[in-house]
Amino acid sequence: MRCPYCGGSETQVKDSRPSEDAAAIRRRRVCPDCAGRFTTFERVQLRELVVLKRSGKRVPFDRDKLQRSIDVALRKRPVEPERIERLVSGITRQLESGGEAEIQSEAIGELVMEGLKGLDDVAYVRFASVYKNFREAKDFEDLLGTLGEASPLPPEEAAGPPGRRPARARP
Numbered sequence: 001m002r003c004p005y006c007g008g009s010e011t012q013v014k015d016s017r018p019s020e021d022a023a024a025i026r027r028r029r030v031c032p033d034c035a036g037r038f039t040t041f042e043r044v045q046l047r048e049l050v051v052l053k054r055s056g057k058r059v060p061f062d063r064d065k066l067q068r069s070i071d072v073a074l075r076k077r078p079v080e081p082e083r084i085e086r087l088v089s090g091i092t093r094q095l096e097s098g099g100e101a102e103i104q105s106e107a108i109g110e111l112v113m114e115g116l117k118g119l120d121d122v123a124y125v126r127f128a129s130v131y132k133n134f135r136e137a138k139d140f141e142d143l144l145g146t147l148g149e150a151s152p153l154p155p156e157e158a159a160g161p162p163g164r165r166p167a168r169a170r171p
């Protein structure tokens with residue numbers, strides 16, 4: 001496994017144990033060249049999945065891409081990495097165990113929103129605002145309405161076009 005920091009190819013496994021839900025092996029690795037530390041996961045891949053995008057393009061399903069978009073939504077949120085890992089695994093397993101060879105990108109988005117809803121309201125709004133690509137300020141207001149007043153989106157996180165930010169967001 002190549003070191004993500006310096007590109008060195010001789011990284012060593014320091015620790016190896018099952019992830020919390022035992023669906024993966026988690027390995028702590030260290031690079032002898034730069035002393036960088038990182039984690040890798042070994043998992044079962046049940047099927048090769050193809051994602052059908054809105055543009056009509058087909059791309060191979062990429063678990064890392066899914067993980068990254070969830071990570072972005074959860075940036076600086078107080079959610080343990082293990083829970084995020086479980087969400088990504090759960091979504092991936094759901095997709096793999098469905099009968100479809102092709103999965104619409106919308107279906108993945110819905111699963112992510114569903115998962116984030118149970119994990120962190122702010123991350124949910126962040127993801128939903130990007131995913132739904134809000135054209136109408138009203139849609140955004142409706143979404144915030146479903147979450148109640150307890151979880152306003154910080155203004156700098158609002159993904160809508162300029163001038164369309166929700167008036168209710170905390171200063």
Ligand SMILES: [Zn+2]
Nearest residue numbers: 003006031034
């Ligand atoms: Zn290195």
